[in-house]
Amino acid sequence: MQVTRDTVKEIADYAMLTLNEQELEHMVRDMQEIVSFVEKLNEVPTDGVEPMIHPVKLMIVMHDDTVQRTEDLDAVLGQAPDRSGSYFQVPQVLGES
Amino acid sequence: MGEALYEKSLLVLRKLLQDGDLTVSEVVQSYLTRVRTVETRVGSFIELAEEEALLQGAKTLDERRSRGEGDISHHPLYGLPVGMKDNIAVRGMRMTNASRMLEHYRSPYDATVTTRLREAEGIIMGKLNMDEFAMGSSTETSALQTTRNPWHTDYVPGGSSGGSAAAVAAGEVAFAFGTDSGGSIRQPAAYTGVVGFKPTYGRISRFGVAAFASSFDTVGFLTRDALDAAFILDIFSGFDEKDTTSLPHEPTNVYHTLKDRDPDTFLKGLRIAVPHEFMGEVISPEVKARIEEAFHVLEQAGAHIEYVHFPHMAYAEPAYYILTSAEASSNMSRFDGVRYGYRAKDVEDIETMFKKTRSEGLGWEVKRRILLGTFSLSAGHYEAFYQKAQKVRTLIHEDFARLFADYDVVLGPTTPTAAFKFGERLSDPLKMYESDLLTVIANLAGLPAISVPAGFTSAGLPVGLQIMGPMLGEEEVLGVAHAYQTLTEHHLARPTL
Known part of the structure; x- marks a missing residue:
């Protein structure tokens, strides 16, 4: 399939990435090359084949319902680019600024 | 003495420490001197632990020992210098994943493997360079620094665990942790002439290890020889309640089985499959020649080698790139x-x-893979790309199941060529991906696999032999690797730096 500028722009938007004109052009080329390569899978008949989601059988681990102290709040919040007391601080999300 | 401390295998060093023939201070000092001597040329470390703190820690262990306190037999890695790939959390140290995104991040907690390493009393020398978020095959995508191949500094060390491989090859650490989602331990091990071992998916906890592709990511090691890898596996394997994908099994007990086993008796009658597809045109003639020599060694010792088919081999890489990117x-x-x-x-x-x-x-x-992943998961492409790849993953799993019904292990080269030069493949994603051609299949199926040194090309670059085993078949994989190393000396070669 053809990978267009519009497709890449749209995908980048979903993924919260911005590409400038030059990067966009480069990415369209790279994506086209990779998509053409992975389309090789179309040669494989897969009717009736179950998709494999995981290599091992997953097991749900049940924990005892007890309070455990893990991380120190300050050590964790200390990694945040911006904080206010015990909250992460971000630019305005709703309404006019 | 001949051999310097940093050239010794982990187990030899360990015995000298346990017998009291060496102090921890002597070992740490020797490795620090080695790092100072070679690091400007190799560039493995993103962060080296503070020298004073390392020496003080060593002194504390030595003093405790001289007072006769603390039974060191309970601390299997007592005094041994270890390197951590920079996607593994070590409290207080950097954890950049070789990305600008985390350039100044310091981990506020320990990964489960780090906790176990501290309990085993290994010495954490520092954090090692890698491809950014483990996405890459040459460590060239690191946003922070360049790591060079100790055998020839014009060549890449492979990736993504390139810093781990280079550090072990250069003698900067006794062994190093790596992660392998499609060959990221085995491929750099092959390129730098060390052993790279990836256990079964879920054998070792991923808690505290940055996720790249969660159903592929596997923690493993880069070591000097296969027996070292067996010894380390026994310490770090086993269930961890903090990792929902951790296998509900007891720790392995491979080392003792291998240590006392006669390699000739073990190899006699061993059934080895070699898929034609692993030895095709894409394999360079020199790599092919070294691998055929390795087959000959094993056959001479009584192993049966048969050429077989791996029907879906050609589809492994496309399936791998869709699924891991998603x-x-x-x-x-x-x-x-x-x-x-x-x-x-x-x-x-x-x-x-x-x-x-x-x-x-x-x-x-990283952006390219995020975009490919988002693309293959988006409405309209999900079935044709993502789900198609999942179905091919099933078929590859079935190819392996058929082989392991008749054979004990599957052998081939680790990589199609030896290491390449800097810049040679960076602008060509498909050429770069080709270096993982033979390694991604083990991750698609979750199987254990190892790369062991199998000699050199005429340019003096190492070649790796790959051994893959069935699910939970670490003993077979490490067993063949260890037997091969008792019959050969490739793993004893050291680079001149």
Whole structure:
């Protein structure tokens, strides 16, 4: 399939990435090359084949319902680019600024 | 004495320490001197632990020992210098994942393997370079520094665990942790002439290890020889309640089985499969020649080698890139500039903050994979790409199941060529991906696999022999690797730096 500028722009938007004109052009080329390569899978008949989601059988681990102290709040919040007391601080999300 | 301390295998060093023939201070000092001598040329470390703290820690262990306190037999890695790939959390140390996004991040907690390493009394020398978020095959996508191949510094060390492989090859650590999602331990091991071992998916806890592709990521080691790898596996394997994908099994007990086993008796009658597809035209003539020599060694010792077919081999790489990129696109969504890591400056609203932060903080390869992953998961492409790849994953799993019904192990080269030069493949994604051609299949099926040194090309670059085993077949994989190493000396060669 053809990978267009519009497709890449749209995908980048979903993924919260911005590409400038030059990067966009480069990415369209790279994506086209990779998509053409992975389309090789179309040669494989897969009717009736179950998709494999995981290599091992997953097991749900049940924990005892007890309070455990893990991380120190300050050590964790200390990694945040911006904080206010015990909250992460971000630019305005709703309404006019 | 001949051999310097840093050239010895982990187990030899361990015995000298346990017998009291060496002090921890002597060992740490020797490795620090080695790092100072070679690191400017190799560039393995993103962060080296503070020298004073290392020496003080060593002194504390020595003093405790001289007072006769603390039974060191309970601490299997007592005094041994270890390197950690920079995607594994070590409290207080950097954990950059070789990305601008986490350039100044320090982990507030320990990964489960780090906790176990501390209990085993290994010495954490530092954090090692890698491809950004483990996405790459040469360590060239690291946003922070260049790591060079100790055998020839014009060549890449492989990746993504390139810093781990180079550090072990250069004698900067006794062994190193790596992670392997499609060959990221085995491929750099092959390129740098060391052993790279990836156990069964889920054998070792992933808690505290940065996720790239969660159903592929496996923690493993880079060591001097296979017996070292067996010894280390026994310490770090086993269930961890903090990792829902950790296998509910007891730790392995491979080392003692291998240590006392006669390699000739073990190899006699061993059934080895070699898929034609692993030895095709894409394999360079020199790599092919070294691998055929390795087959000959094993046959001479009584192993049966048969050429077989692996029908879906040609589809492994496309399936791998779709699935790992899809998982990566989801895992990488956590980097949004809110809780940790980089945040773009001068942003007015939250969406601009997300986009600018991610666009400035992540490198090209990471962005490309996020985009491929988002593409294959998006409406309209999900069935044709993502689900198709999942079905092919099933078929590859079935190819392996058929082989392991009749054979004990599957052998071939680790990589189609030896190491390549810097810049040679960076601008050509498909050429770069080709170096993982023979390794991704083990991760698609979750199987244990190892790369062991099998000699050199005429340019003096190492070649790796790959051994793959069935699910939970670490003993077979390490057993063949160890038997091969008792019959050959390739793993004893050291680079001149």
